[in-house]
Amino acid sequence: MNKILAIEDAENYGIKQRAKISLGKLAAKAAPGRAKQLIRSPLSAPKGLRDKSLMAFLKHQARLEQRAEFFEALHKDFWRGKGGNVFAENCDHRFEQMFIANQKPDFEQLLKICATRKPKKIVEFGCNSGLLLNYMVKQIPGIESAIGIDINQQQIERNQQADHFEPIIQFLVHDGVQWVLDSAEEDTLFVTNGGVMEYFRRERLDQMLNHIATHLPPAIFFAIEPNASDHDLDHELDSIPFGQELSFSHNYKDRFESNGFDVVHQRSTTFESWKMMATIAMTR
Ligand SMILES: C[S@@+](CC[C@H](N)C(=O)[O-])C[C@H]1O[C@@H](n2cnc3c(N)ncnc32)[C@H](O)[C@@H]1O
Numbered sequence: 001m002n003k004i005l006a007i008e009d010a011e012n013y014g015i016k017q018r019a020k021i022s023l024g025k026l027a028a029k030a031a032p033g034r035a036k037q038l039i040r041s042p043l044s045a046p047k048g049l050r051d052k053s054l055m056a057f058l059k060h061q062a063r064l065e066q067r068a069e070f071f072e073a074l075h076k077d078f079w080r081g082k083g084g085n086v087f088a089e090n091c092d093h094r095f096e097q098m099f100i101a102n103q104k105p106d107f108e109q110l111l112k113i114c115a116t117r118k119p120k121k122i123v124e125f126g127c128n129s130g131l132l133l134n135y136m137v138k139q140i141p142g143i144e145s146a147i148g149i150d151i152n153q154q155q156i157e158r159n160q161q162a163d164h165f166e167p168i169i170q171f172l173v174h175d176g177v178q179w180v181l182d183s184a185e186e187d188t189l190f191v192t193n194g195g196v197m198e199y200f201r202r203e204r205l206d207q208m209l210n211h212i213a214t215h216l217p218p219a220i221f222f223a224i225e226p227n228a229s230d231h232d233l234d235h236e237l238d239s240i241p242f243g244q245e246l247s248f249s250h251n252y253k254d255r256f257e258s259n260g261f262d263v264v265h266q267r268s269t270t271f272e273s274w275k276m277m278a279t280i281a282m283t284r
Pocket residue numbers: 075076079080084091094095125126127128129149150151152174175176177192193194195196199
């Protein structure tokens with residue numbers, strides 16, 4: 001059985017990692033200009049010993065100093081670039097093995113809510129292969145338009161060129177938060193699946209949820225996002241970097257409720273190395 005990712009995985013370094021961090025500290029002294037550059041624009045796949053050790057040190061520092069904007073920039077660099085594209089090429093199985101196999105009770109609950117709230121649009125952030133969005137459009141009656149948003153340009157281009165999607169679906173390359181602030185509308189079902197908001201720092205997640213609750217009701221949010229196995233969600237409201245990736249374990253119940261939503265359903269499951277939290281929230 002896989003070990004479920006935890007906050008302690010981000011905190012406990014092996015010998016090799018400790019050596020890299022020490023080397024990075026020296027490199028930051030020797031090349032302060034390069035260190036500053038990497039703080040502004042962190043690299044998810046640094047090349048060469050200097051940049052690799054500098055990045056190890058800077059990630060360590062950012063975690064100790066709780067600089068969430070550093071991690072958000074790091075995640076964006078990963079998902080926009082080659083790493084995101086490699087993930088995308090191997091991602092299709094997740095629809096069947098993660099969503100269909102694990103999230104049926106959550107989706108049934110969502111169908112009941114949609115039957116009374118009757119959303120007209122679906123917007124999925126981090127839609128990747130688009131398979132879930134296509135499935136939802138077919139399963140939820142009354143949907144008139146659907147938008148799949150992803151930050152990875154190559155994935156979106158593949159979706160735009162494919163011919164297996166329902167014609168009402170449009171795919172866009174965009175940052176999810178910025179797109180909501182600029183373009184989202186009321187009567188929408190917002191969706192994230194398999195970990196997408198884990199890459200948004202808390203401040204921007206709050207900004208997005210607050211915008212939806214204040215300006216775009218009625219709205220439904222269906223989110224399936226990972227939480228660290230050692231995040232005590234009954235007592236700990238902070239958003240904490242976890243796992244090797246250092247994505248954020250947000251307390252989704254608290255985030256939604258603090259930003260003007262009612263949480264009407266929550267259930268956790270496990271998939272591979274992740275504890276996945278399904279949340280359905282509705283604007284008040
Ligand atoms: C872990 S994958 C999940 C993909 C898919 N939903 C699934 O479950 O298989 C995260 C997805 O979110 C996208 N993503 C990451 N940051 C994003 C952002 N700021 N705005 C939009 N999409 C983003 C990535 O490109 C990637 O497709």
